[in-house]
Amino acid sequence: MAVAQFIPSSSSLTKRTTLYSSQLSQYLSSTHKPLLTLRRTNYAKICCSVTSNEVQAPVARQSNDPIKKPECFGVFCLTYDLKAEEETSSWKKMINVSVSGAAGMIANHLLFKLASGEVFGPDQPIALKLLGSERSIQALEGVAMELEDSLFPLLREVSIGIDPYEVFQDAEWALLIGAKPRGPGMERAGLLDINGQIFAEQGKALNAVASRNVKVIVVGNPCNTNALICLKNAPDIPAKNFHALTRLDENRAKCQLALKAGVFYDKVSNMTIWGNHSTTQVPDFLNANINGFQVKEVIRDTKWLEEEFTEKVQKRGGVLIQKWGRSSAASTAVSVVDAIRSLVTPTPEGDWFSTGVYTNGNPYGIAEDIVFSMPCRSKGDGDYELVKDVLMDDYLQSRIKKSEDELLAEKRCVAHLTGEGIAVCDLPGDTMLPGEM
Amino acid sequence: MAVAQFIPSSSSLTKRTTLYSSQLSQYLSSTHKPLLTLRRTNYAKICCSVTSNEVQAPVARQSNDPIKKPECFGVFCLTYDLKAEEETSSWKKMINVSVSGAAGMIANHLLFKLASGEVFGPDQPIALKLLGSERSIQALEGVAMELEDSLFPLLREVSIGIDPYEVFQDAEWALLIGAKPRGPGMERAGLLDINGQIFAEQGKALNAVASRNVKVIVVGNPCNTNALICLKNAPDIPAKNFHALTRLDENRAKCQLALKAGVFYDKVSNMTIWGNHSTTQVPDFLNANINGFQVKEVIRDTKWLEEEFTEKVQKRGGVLIQKWGRSSAASTAVSVVDAIRSLVTPTPEGDWFSTGVYTNGNPYGIAEDIVFSMPCRSKGDGDYELVKDVLMDDYLQSRIKKSEDELLAEKRCVAHLTGEGIAVCDLPGDTMLPGEM
Numbered sequence: 001m002a003v004a005q006f007i008p009s010s011s012s013l014t015k016r017t018t019l020y021s022s023q024l025s026q027y028l029s030s031t032h033k034p035l036l037t038l039r040r041t042n043y044a045k046i047c048c049s050v051t052s053n054e055v056q057a058p059v060a061r062q063s064n065d066p067i068k069k070p071e072c073f074g075v076f077c078l079t080y081d082l083k084a085e086e087e088t089s090s091w092k093k094m095i096n097v098s099v100s101g102a103a104g105m106i107a108n109h110l111l112f113k114l115a116s117g118e119v120f121g122p123d124q125p126i127a128l129k130l131l132g133s134e135r136s137i138q139a140l141e142g143v144a145m146e147l148e149d150s151l152f153p154l155l156r157e158v159s160i161g162i163d164p165y166e167v168f169q170d171a172e173w174a175l176l177i178g179a180k181p182r183g184p185g186m187e188r189a190g191l192l193d194i195n196g197q198i199f200a201e202q203g204k205a206l207n208a209v210a211s212r213n214v215k216v217i218v219v220g221n222p223c224n225t226n227a228l229i230c231l232k233n234a235p236d237i238p239a240k241n242f243h244a245l246t247r248l249d250e251n252r253a254k255c256q257l258a259l260k261a262g263v264f265y266d267k268v269s270n271m272t273i274w275g276n277h278s279t280t281q282v283p284d285f286l287n288a289n290i291n292g293f294q295v296k297e298v299i300r301d302t303k304w305l306e307e308e309f310t311e312k313v314q315k316r317g318g319v320l321i322q323k324w325g326r327s328s329a330a331s332t333a334v335s336v337v338d339a340i341r342s343l344v345t346p347t348p349e350g351d352w353f354s355t356g357v358y359t360n361g362n363p364y365g366i367a368e369d370i371v372f373s374m375p376c377r378s379k380g381d382g383d384y385e386l387v388k389d390v391l392m393d394d395y396l397q398s399r400i401k402k403s404e405d406e407l408l409a410e411k412r413c414v415a416h417l418t419g420e421g422i423a424v425c426d427l428p429g430d431t432m433l434p435g436e437m
Numbered sequence: 438m439a440v441a442q443f444i445p446s447s448s449s450l451t452k453r454t455t456l457y458s459s460q461l462s463q464y465l466s467s468t469h470k471p472l473l474t475l476r477r478t479n480y481a482k483i484c485c486s487v488t489s490n491e492v493q494a495p496v497a498r499q500s501n502d503p504i505k506k507p508e509c510f511g512v513f514c515l516t517y518d519l520k521a522e523e524e525t526s527s528w529k530k531m532i533n534v535s536v537s538g539a540a541g542m543i544a545n546h547l548l549f550k551l552a553s554g555e556v557f558g559p560d561q562p563i564a565l566k567l568l569g570s571e572r573s574i575q576a577l578e579g580v581a582m583e584l585e586d587s588l589f590p591l592l593r594e595v596s597i598g599i600d601p602y603e604v605f606q607d608a609e610w611a612l613l614i615g616a617k618p619r620g621p622g623m624e625r626a627g628l629l630d631i632n633g634q635i636f637a638e639q640g641k642a643l644n645a646v647a648s649r650n651v652k653v654i655v656v657g658n659p660c661n662t663n664a665l666i667c668l669k670n671a672p673d674i675p676a677k678n679f680h681a682l683t684r685l686d687e688n689r690a691k692c693q694l695a696l697k698a699g700v701f702y703d704k705v706s707n708m709t710i711w712g713n714h715s716t717t718q719v720p721d722f723l724n725a726n727i728n729g730f731q732v733k734e735v736i737r738d739t740k741w742l743e744e745e746f747t748e749k750v751q752k753r754g755g756v757l758i759q760k761w762g763r764s765s766a767a768s769t770a771v772s773v774v775d776a777i778r779s780l781v782t783p784t785p786e787g788d789w790f791s792t793g794v795y796t797n798g799n800p801y802g803i804a805e806d807i808v809f810s811m812p813c814r815s816k817g818d819g820d821y822e823l824v825k826d827v828l829m830d831d832y833l834q835s836r837i838k839k840s841e842d843e844l845l846a847e848k849r850c851v852a853h854l855t856g857e858g859i860a861v862c863d864l865p866g867d868t869m870l871p872g873e874m
Contacts (some may be wrong), residue, residue: 072697074692078699087703112546112770112771138760145756145757149692149768151703156701255586255588262450265585266590316586318580322575323575323576323578323582324575328586329581331583334587334589335587429647
């Protein structure tokens, strides 16, 4: 494999042999875009090292900083007692759901699903706390106005803000969608650093102000390592509570198997996405079932399974961009709903779902201390357990290994953001999924 | 009121004193935009007359034209017997829902709600038939792909097409969202003609191929007169089955009253939007209730009710555009869901909802033979009846009259599309709601 060292050509930069990763990210994102665009190849590696005394990870707020409440919006500023009224007295206690990237397209679909009762049920009142940026605060107001105009009976509070320390207050669910998109010529390493900063900050904020049992679903890419950074910065919240979204991949994989087998998608079960939400992900056809039979018994075309299936799943986003001109916001939002529902409703007997979770005593021999997508089951209490009896063969194992290697490399690359000292970045050039620019 | 005659200055056009309205619309939409932009004022009137022998209304297909099925998509091309399987054997018979403008943003929200079971219930399998244009067919494929990837169990068929005679086949619901947006400088008269052509064609198609009891909800603007054109072109379908969407206006009106009264929006009931979905619409605070009391007993600020309330409802869309940078697709989709649900679930005792329906024996003294928004109740069978006991006062009556006059003028303007001969257009300049460009 050809390796191109990342050597900045600007004279002021060539004088340094190491770069702060925050400087690197600035460099990547602004000053020298054209240079990087020219140098980018499929085989490029970006190497950088950051020494521990140079680390500039986000600093947690001091505990004596006053924490304000986020701004309530319009009709949602009212206070009332749900238990005092006949229609609402049997409702559950309100839950607080914080959503970052709330002015974006995925959230625009997701928020209305959350508010309608579709996700948490018809007796679950909900408070939505929307996190945006200074640039998007007007748009957030627009979203809140549309939520008002929708008259959802279960939606009792909407607040908006740009400070995670305000917006994540008492959050029982944190759906972290917001992330910087990858700019032209930006490699995964640059994206990791830029977004890592965001998720480190948000982890600290969750640690400071969220419910002690908050469930966190990271959607913003690169979501596995963002989730790792987030949980490492939230030491008072169980690491088990952090998820990286691989549910859209699972759904797409089910659909592709159904198409190939000529059955409806509800006949496909036990679909695992292993590993990273990247092109190293492993949609697992060894353990998946179609109509209760092993996939290989139903789809005899091994060449298709081994060579085309994974690509079909992974290229789906890119094909959609081509056809539709925008990324798959609607189906991503549906998959977030699926991910939440899988945790709040019991998993059907014999089936499982995939989610990227913290590896801490897994039975598959996957490296510990990363966020890896694996097969899980839930009793519907918000918690989950790993599925123990899954098949492994050399082919599956070797592919899982590749995704594991990538996640370990990503982890080394963000060591300065996880409190593990010296960041060393040595990543394959580009494993972003198509359609996620 | 100042009246500016519409006098084209191009020499080739000044020779004519009458214009075909289809020519007018071409004229408005292409050749001479700058002229109209300059001339457009709030008080402008556009006058045109079309003699009956010049009428070029769409011609219905000959009955011997072969009618093809629209193209099914991907996994939805499968055939199966729902009754043969345990999980689905108790489901209702599948319903066919046709949606026009299916590649647009409102549909992008609505389709996923329809497919999820949120609208018609968890035992109602659904076939979605998506109508787009030649330009949007790729995007439609993208929508269908996202629907596939969402794995909705109830969604059993998705087909896409650009021919309403194919896509409306056996439709039990037709949600007509697609319409040409108003271009810069285009007046309501131009919009009426351009979109009227579309709805005349779609009415003919519904008449030819849809279920004999299809329910039609027109969302594309100007929706009242579009609905009138549509029903006039579908003489074999009960005129009562056609609706023009005024539900978003109703929802917004409820929200504004709630805000003013300092109560939650679920406390506002009996909200009527009278008339046209335009700035002549009448959000009725005389009959609406807050916590079961008349609005005037709760909100003592008569000046606000008479002078600000209606404007607040109507300007909502414009404010949203300013803040959010796009029109209110999400809340419009929610209001379409509300409109359908109001017809398929019994109306709560003592309450009602608003919908634009065909006037044919109404108790309010409103002119017959137009589509007018009025208070309705439903037994949940898809049908509705008008509410009889509503209060009227001179203020309300005079405002209703104004909207009625506008709709009668719009009707004269599209006479060539309703089969009533000579179109004479004499409309107030611009009564489009802000934010609906």
